[in-house]
Amino acid sequence: MDFEKLDVWKKSSAMSVEMYLHLAALKDFGFKDQITRSALSIPSNIAEGMERDSSKERIKFLGYAKGSCGELRTQLYIGMKIGYIDGPFGSSAVQETRQISSMLAGLINRIKNDALI
Template identity: 50%
Template structure:
């Protein structure tokens, strides 16, 4: 399956677009740069991982995407608190980011199980 067909990639891409649109008027370039980079990193790492050949590499990039979601959630909370982002908008994006993190967590567990099974197949007594 191509990464463009993955629902998690589609949703992460949509969230990144929402972050860009929501922060369009933010004048603080440092904040804006940081939050948009975190948002863009999520679908980008999902895509990069899916383009890798080994399952181990795929998992590594899913971990990067999950980490970027944690960064994004933090920045959304801060953005709401300092009134750069409307609170309701920020909370809706936080909810989506947390749902994506759960989905990615499940994907990671599934792929790590696959790695363990592959390694068990090569076990020599």
């Protein structure tokens, strides 16, 4: 399956773009670099995993994407608490990470079940 057709890849790519745009003016380059790397890592690992030949490798990279999703959610919470990320954007982004994480879990389970056939 082409990763570009996956809704989870589309959703996480769009979120990564939003994160870059929202934080473009942030002067704390360390924080900005870390949070944008987390956001970029999600669709990147989905793409890398889906380009792999084995189900085991696909699952491994989708697991990395899921982990990056949790990392991003943590950074969003911290960013809101320290005033780098405004509440409405942050709350919406947190909800997006929850949806993406759930979608990744579903995709991982689907691949696991397909591998048993």
